[in-house]
Amino acid sequence: MTAVQESARVLANDRLGRDTYRIRLECPELASRIRPGQFVMVRADRPNDPLLGRPFALYDTVLDGQGAVVGIDIVYLVVGKTTGLLAQSAAGDRIGLWGPLGNGFRPIESAGHIALIAGGIGQTPFLAYARELLGTRGFAGSDPKKRAERVTVYYGVRSAEYAAGVSDFEAAGCTVRLTSNDGTIGVKGFVTDLVASELPADRWIACGPEPMLHAVSDLANRLGIPCDVSLETPMACGLGICFSCVTKIRTPDGWDYKRVCVDGPVFDACNVVW
Ligand SMILES: Cc1cc2nc3c(=O)[nH]c(=O)nc-3n(C[C@H](O)[C@H](O)[C@H](O)COP(=O)(O)OP(=O)(O)OC[C@H]3O[C@@H](n4cnc5c(N)ncnc54)[C@H](O)[C@@H]3O)c2cc1C
Numbered sequence: 001m002t003a004v005q006e007s008a009r010v011l012a013n014d015r016l017g018r019d020t021y022r023i024r025l026e027c028p029e030l031a032s033r034i035r036p037g038q039f040v041m042v043r044a045d046r047p048n049d050p051l052l053g054r055p056f057a058l059y060d061t062v063l064d065g066q067g068a069v070v071g072i073d074i075v076y077l078v079v080g081k082t083t084g085l086l087a088q089s090a091a092g093d094r095i096g097l098w099g100p101l102g103n104g105f106r107p108i109e110s111a112g113h114i115a116l117i118a119g120g121i122g123q124t125p126f127l128a129y130a131r132e133l134l135g136t137r138g139f140a141g142s143d144p145k146k147r148a149e150r151v152t153v154y155y156g157v158r159s160a161e162y163a164a165g166v167s168d169f170e171a172a173g174c175t176v177r178l179t180s181n182d183g184t185i186g187v188k189g190f191v192t193d194l195v196a197s198e199l200p201a202d203r204w205i206a207c208g209p210e211p212m213l214h215a216v217s218d219l220a221n222r223l224g225i226p227c228d229v230s231l232e233t234p235m236a237c238g239l240g241i242c243f244s245c246v247t248k249i250r251t252p253d254g255w256d257y258k259r260v261c262v263d264g265p266v267f268d269a270c271n272v273v274w
């Protein structure tokens, strides 16, 4: 669907974990078009600094009392200027938004058990996706339809204080399997180790830091498990113009650079040249 630009009103901005917030934005036009796995470009309401927008995944759509789509939630980790400004936003402020952008997750018609594998802030695209897979919400005008029997979220964090949105995933009907580097929550170790020891599900979809995606992708390829990855490559325009987001993707002749913003951000893990 065509992207739109909106000046979205902040409805709420709640802390979910250490340096991690969920911002609720009123943007009915954009919200009625976006699908799980797509992203929006966000620009804080400042004249020049930062000049460029930053990409953020759809966390969830927001419905009013009658079930109409009125906005979106974004969950963000404070790492720099834009996220620092977002953290200072309060209800009533305005935020510049454009989207939906990117292709979103590949449609799945019917599946048994799906594993959504997240590291760091990589859980953010998975709440809306879990709702779509379990058939509890429709997106972009489509009716809800059950597409998977079961969804397990494997979610690795540095320590307990960074775990954000776990109750949202549980309330959405997912099983959540947590790991932390320091053992303060879930199983101690990397999320990739837990996935490797359990080898869950018929299909994997992963999002997070590149070394984690590389490890998940190698494992899935070795075992022949279909696996998609959602890349978090830094982006300048989000619209396919600047080529700042290119990544190497296999082609029949070898490989070629693809723009993550318009050709992704979701790719078949077999095709990514790490
Ligand atoms: C499709 C997509 C979806 C995303 N969804 C989310 C989301 O839902 N929530 C969220 O918190 N973040 C998300 N990100 C990452 C987010 O866009 C960046 O963290 C963004 O740069 C933050 O902006 P900033 O101005 O606060 O920090 P900046 O000033 O841009 O950067 C701060 C620091 O982070 C580094 N950095 C910036 N981007 C990345 C990156 N992608 N990987 C590694 N280091 C980076 C910079 O080098 C710098 O050191 C997503 C990225 C993409 C491409």
Ligand code: FES
Binding pocket: 234, 235, 236, 237, 238, 239, 240, 241, 242, 243, 244, 245, 246, 259, 260, 261, 262
């Ligand atoms: S961010 Fe500009 S081409 Fe992808």
